[in-house]
Amino acid sequence: MNTGQGNLGRGMKPMRKTSMKQTTRMWLGLFVVLIILSRLAPFAVADEEDDAPAEAAQVNQGFFVQEENFDQWVFQGSGNAAAGRTRIKSSLQVKLAELQRVCNLTDAQSRKLSLAAQGDLKRFFDEVEVVRQKFLKVRNDQNAFNNIWQEIHPLQQQQQAGLFGDTSLFGKTIRKTLTEEQRAKYQSVLEDRRRFRYRAAIDVSLHTLTNTVALRNEQHEAVFKLLAEDTQPPQIFGQYDQYFVFYSLAKLPNAKLKPLFDDRQWKLLQQHLQQGRGMESTLIQQGMIDPPKGRILKSVRTLLLEADGHSEAPAAAKADAAQ
Amino acid sequence: MKTTLHITAGFAGLAVCLVPILVRAEEPKAAVENAAVKKEAEAKPAQAEPKAVKKEEAKEADENARDAQVNVQMKQWEAQFIQQYRPLLITELNFIRQICDLAPEQRPKIKAAGEASVKDAALKMAELQGGRVRGVRIAKVVQNEQPDPRRMIREALAKVLQETLTPDQMAKYTGEATQRTVRRKRAAIRCVVARLDATLCLAPEQRDKIAASITVGWQDKWELWLMLSSYGDQYFPVVPDQLVASHLNVDQKSVWSGLQKVDFGVSSGGGNADPDDGWWGQEPTKSDGTIQ
Numbered sequence A: 001m002n003t004g005q006g007n008l009g010r011g012m013k014p015m016r017k018t019s020m021k022q023t024t025r026m027w028l029g030l031f032v033v034l035i036i037l038s039r040l041a042p043f044a045v046a047d048e049e050d051d052a053p054a055e056a057a058q059v060n061q062g063f064f065v066q067e068e069n070f071d072q073w074v075f076q077g078s079g080n081a082a083a084g085r086t087r088i089k090s091s092l093q094v095k096l097a098e099l100q101r102v103c104n105l106t107d108a109q110s111r112k113l114s115l116a117a118q119g120d121l122k123r124f125f126d127e128v129e130v131v132r133q134k135f136l137k138v139r140n141d142q143n144a145f146n147n148i149w150q151e152i153h154p155l156q157q158q159q160q161a162g163l164f165g166d167t168s169l170f171g172k173t174i175r176k177t178l179t180e181e182q183r184a185k186y187q188s189v190l191e192d193r194r195r196f197r198y199r200a201a202i203d204v205s206l207h208t209l210t211n212t213v214a215l216r217n218e219q220h221e222a223v224f225k226l227l228a229e230d231t232q233p234p235q236i237f238g239q240y241d242q243y244f245v246f247y248s249l250a251k252l253p254n255a256k257l258k259p260l261f262d263d264r265q266w267k268l269l270q271q272h273l274q275q276g277r278g279m280e281s282t283l284i285q286q287g288m289i290d291p292p293k294g295r296i297l298k299s300v301r302t303l304l305l306e307a308d309g310h311s312e313a314p315a316a317a318k319a320d321a322a323q
Numbered sequence B: 001m002k003t004t005l006h007i008t009a010g011f012a013g014l015a016v017c018l019v020p021i022l023v024r025a026e027e028p029k030a031a032v033e034n035a036a037v038k039k040e041a042e043a044k045p046a047q048a049e050p051k052a053v054k055k056e057e058a059k060e061a062d063e064n065a066r067d068a069q070v071n072v073q074m075k076q077w078e079a080q081f082i083q084q085y086r087p088l089l090i091t092e093l094n095f096i097r098q099i100c101d102l103a104p105e106q107r108p109k110i111k112a113a114g115e116a117s118v119k120d121a122a123l124k125m126a127e128l129q130g131g132r133v134r135g136v137r138i139a140k141v142v143q144n145e146q147p148d149p150r151r152m153i154r155e156a157l158a159k160v161l162q163e164t165l166t167p168d169q170m171a172k173y174t175g176e177a178t179q180r181t182v183r184r185k186r187a188a189i190r191c192v193v194a195r196l197d198a199t200l201c202l203a204p205e206q207r208d209k210i211a212a213s214i215t216v217g218w219q220d221k222w223e224l225w226l227m228l229s230s231y232g233d234q235y236f237p238v239v240p241d242q243l244v245a246s247h248l249n250v251d252q253k254s255v256w257s258g259l260q261k262v263d264f265g266v267s268s269g270g271g272n273a274d275p276d277d278g279w280w281g282q283e284p285t286k287s288d289g290t291i292q
Helices: A002-059 A067-074 A081-103 A107-138 A142-161 A169-177 A180-212 A217-230 A241-251 A254-260 A263-278 A280-285 A300-307 A313-322 B002-043 B049-100 B104-134 B140-144 B149-164 B167-200 B204-216 B220-231 B241-247 B250-258
Strands: none
Touching (some): A067 A081, A067 A107, A067 A142, A081 A107, A081 A169, A081 A180, A081 B250, A107 A142, A180 A217, A180 A241, A180 A263, A180 B049, A180 B167, A180 B220, A241 A263, B049 B149, B049 B167, B104 B149, B149 B167, B167 B220, B204 B241
């Protein structure tokens, strides 16, 4: 018993000693760990405090763009998508009304044209929705947002330029649907509009010219007449109209132009003529004039059509050239 | 006994560890409370008199420094506006030179008056801008009537021409200047109507009616519409609605109302051939009293 107890006792004693030692070590260990933790704790708290805003700043830095802004950018001047849609539809109605007025469209023709226009509308609004979804994903991330802007901007331009131009389904359907007689009538209206706008462009350009080359009234009217009668309007109009007029002026034979100016005026005129000549390649790129024959130079429009994978690009380009 | 000791030591250890954590946890609360107390103290008007005086002095010094800064800036603006408006003068001088067959002795006075008008216009514009920066309240009417440099230059030149030209020269100038004004007006109106036509598919009679309406309601500042083409097809000038909308159908009105319209403000632009090739001569100094 003793042995047993002793053993047990012996066994117990060392066991108790071990247990005591272990407990002491455990407490000491816990103590040390807690001390270390208590020292680390403030830093941990401080780190947490520092990291949280830093992380938040990384995500958006308070950057957030409302969805309304998207609509205002795409539908500039309309304020929201609904108003934008209404305006685009109105501009379609304006075109259809003119076609009706000029060409007396049949019901079938009207339907075809409306359908084509609906296609253009759908294509545009589908694109808007695709870009909108992308926008919604990145509207609180400034870096990603800068990229999405590059997709918003073309929509904005497209909307501003009008969805029913020459390259639209509507434009192509007009060419295919109208009878020859209707086409001639419609063409005459468009030609009249081009001439009217060209005369306005000449007027504005001569105003600019007069700032440097002061012209007497009779000189002004003579130059205006020469330009209006002896030169052709550009194929399309835009912000380079004035350069087109100077280009056209430079193309006129000196024999016709020079007698209209005195020596000083002629000298001052040269800078405008040079400016006009220097713009030739830009005017070609803008689709305002055709490239000189024999040169292979594609218009921006043809390139865009090809890039879009439109197989009828060459045909459209030919049709343009024919117009 | 030993066990008790161990337990006590353990609790002591725990307490040592937990105290800094708890204190740390209380810090934000304390900071918030401190901030609140501080804010409250700041919100109360300064109670101590000397502090208020010091504050006043500091404010005055701030205002003086800001004033000096604005004055420097105004000088810079003035110089910029002179550069910006000079082409307008060049346009006018080119026109006068072409039309009036000036004698050499007539030229310097005209040019000097023109130069003075550019400086005057630039100064007025700089003063207006300076006033805005200073936060000076400007009567609404004055605010809407920005100095029109083009007009100021033309009026100053008209005055000096009246004094300098012979009746024959003046008649020639007046005739040509009137025609030029008519041409500018015609160009500005055509320019806008052509753009409207392209956008709204106007019928020829609508074009005529809108052009006629604008002609009747014409304001000189609309000459700035001539800048329209340089903005591409994106913008329209602010044409009063009643001059356009009454001639449109429902769909055209809808498109018209949605167009982005901008006010072109004060124009620059103008001639770029410097007329100062010696032809205009130098104005004699006032002391010698002779005409070159």
